[in-house]
Amino acid sequence: MELALNSMRLPRAAEPATIQRVAANDCTDGELIRRTADGDRGAFDVLYRRYSRPVFGLALRRLGDRGRAEDATQETFASIWRSARSYKPDRGPGAPWLYAVARNAIVDRTRARSEPPMDVPDHASDDAGPADEAERSWLSFRVHSAVEELPEHERTLLELAYWGGLSQSEIADFLGIPLGTVKTRTRSALGRLADVLEEVR
Numbered sequence: 001m002e003l004a005l006n007s008m009r010l011p012r013a014a015e016p017a018t019i020q021r022v023a024a025n026d027c028t029d030g031e032l033i034r035r036t037a038d039g040d041r042g043a044f045d046v047l048y049r050r051y052s053r054p055v056f057g058l059a060l061r062r063l064g065d066r067g068r069a070e071d072a073t074q075e076t077f078a079s080i081w082r083s084a085r086s087y088k089p090d091r092g093p094g095a096p097w098l099y100a101v102a103r104n105a106i107v108d109r110t111r112a113r114s115e116p117p118m119d120v121p122d123h124a125s126d127d128a129g130p131a132d133e134a135e136r137s138w139l140s141f142r143v144h145s146a147v148e149e150l151p152e153h154e155r156t157l158l159e160l161a162y163w164g165g166l167s168q169s170e171i172a173d174f175l176g177i178p179l180g181t182v183k184t185r186t187r188s189a190l191g192r193l194a195d196v197l198e199e200v201r
Contacts, residue, residue, distance in 0.1 A: 029094030029176055030087070037084035047098070048077055054166055054174045055102045061165035062106045075105040095175045096156060103159075146196040154189035157182060 025046055027035065032050075035043035055076050059069035079101050087097050147155055160166045160174060168186065172179040 029098065030089050031094075033080070033084050033087045033094045033097065034089070036081060037087065044077075044081060047080065051095075051098060051102075051174065052077070054170050055098075057165055057170070058102060058160070059106050059109070063109055068109050072102075072105045072109040075108070076102040079105060093176055099156065099160070099174065146193050149196055150189055150192055154185050154192065157185050158189050158193075161186065 027043065027046070029047070029050070032043045032047045036047060052073060056069055056073045059072040059076075060066060063069050063072060076098075080098065083101070087094065091097075147158060150158070156175070157171060160171045161168070166174060168182045169179060172182045175182070
């Protein structure tokens with residue numbers, strides 16, 4: 001009888017897992033996006049806590065209206081929830097992908113903005129005339145063209161700093177890179193921008 005029992009392969013007792021699931025708070029942005037794609041609401045909540053403030057700051061700076069900025073922020077995170085599966089980790093870290101989603105939501109809000117009807121002025125305006133406006137438009141075109149020629153990792157920093165209104169520390173947090181890297185890339189981007197603008201004078 002004992003021999004028969006010893007020769008039988010009984011199921012082993014359940015053992016606690018040696019590898020525990022990583023808490024969402026300890027995940028990288030990319031891991032949080034991937035977990036969000038799997039329907040993990042906890043991971044989505046962590047993403048929201050990390051990025052709702054900088055996304056709102058970016059939207060407020062671009063749109064100039066708190067209500068529209070709140071709408072753009074809400075749409076950003078709704079889009080993240082819906083399209084998290086489109087994130088490809090091999091194309092880069094999660095923060096730039098999230099920033100691109102935010103930028104698209106802000107652009108959509110900008111397009112949807114309805115302009116108030118213009119009243120006929122009672123007297124001549126002191127604003128810049130056609131020649132001044134043409135010069136300003138040309139300068140704006142040169143700057144935007146020069147920015148477009150920058151490498152993407154440098155262009156993103158300038159957009160966040162100058163159009164998003166984020167500090168260098170906030171940019172570092174937003175993109176998930178060291179503050180020193182932000183400073184180095186910003187100096188490099190501004191140097192390239194100056195060179196390009198000098199060439200088109």
